[in-house]
Amino acid sequence: MIFKNVNELSAEEFSQLEGVYKQTADSPSLAIKKKYFTYYIENHSSLFFVAINERKVLGYICGMKASLEHPTLFQTYPYLKLFQDELISYPAHLHINVAPGNQGMGVGRKLMDKFVQALSQGNVLGVHIVTVVNAANNKFYQKSGFTFEKTHNFADKQLLFMGKSLNTDT
Numbered sequence: 426m427i428f429k430n431v432n433e434l435s436a437e438e439f440s441q442l443e444g445v446y447k448q449t450a451d452s453p454s455l456a457i458k459k460k461y462f463t464y465y466i467e468n469h470s471s472l473f474f475v476a477i478n479e480r481k482v483l484g485y486i487c488g489m490k491a492s493l494e495h496p497t498l499f500q501t502y503p504y505l506k507l508f509q510d511e512l513i514s515y516p517a518h519l520h521i522n523v524a525p526g527n528q529g530m531g532v533g534r535k536l537m538d539k540f541v542q543a544l545s546q547g548n549v550l551g552v553h554i555v556t557v558v559n560a561a562n563n564k565f566y567q568k569s570g571f572t573f574e575k576t577h578n579f580a581d582k583q584l585l586f587m588g589k590s591l592n593t594d595t
């Protein structure tokens with residue numbers, strides 16, 4: 426398996442990447458695609474990594490190192506206001522998706538390692554994700570070192586903020 430930056434993909438690979446996004450997306454809407462996918466290609470491509478094996482795109486990870494620099498962070502992710510204080514220790518965030526046929530084979534772990542390694546080189550204090558309590562994939566984040574947890578009710582959901590501290594030189 427190799428990693429490519431999103432900017433290094435051939436047209437065929439990019440088309441497969443979009444296929445993985447579509448397969449794992451909650452909604453087909455263009456607004457949601459912009460929010461979780463296109464925004465990161467257009468603004469944070471250096472942190473957008475794609476896992477490829479024998480010309481097949483298996484999954485991707487994307488994100489940004491300083492969430493508070495997102496120009497519309499709290500409009501785009503309104504629930505993050507509840508976890509505003511935690512953004513100091515865990516400023517980076519990410520989105521990860523592995524194609525359904527390739528899950529459970531270590532691809533997510535390797536993508537996470539690649540992303541965290543890139544963040545660590547930039548002296549980032551920590552990274553977070555927000556999920557819901559008892560979601561199946563929370564185990565994946567726990568096993569990836571997201572040991573900080575804080576919950577908040579939002580709308581009709583019990584949200585779970587999970588944070589992972591990163592080693593920095595400072």
Ligand SMILES: CC(C)(COP(=O)(O)OP(=O)(O)OC[C@H]1O[C@@H](n2cnc3c(N)ncnc32)[C@H](O)[C@@H]1OP(=O)(O)O)[C@@H](O)C(=O)NCCC(=O)NCCS
Nearest residue numbers: 449521522523528529530531532533534561562564565568
């Ligand atoms: C969540 C996801 C990124 C994990 O990637 P993956 O390639 O399937 O995970 P890996 O095979 O690298 O698993 C790494 C570890 O996490 C565990 N794990 C992964 N998914 C799990 C799940 N749903 N339930 C329990 N454990 C899980 C694995 O068992 C493994 O543990 P081990 O090292 O003790 O064997 C992937 O399954 C996925 O894209 N799911 C659908 C979309 C999604 O939920 N994205 C995240 C949005 S918040």
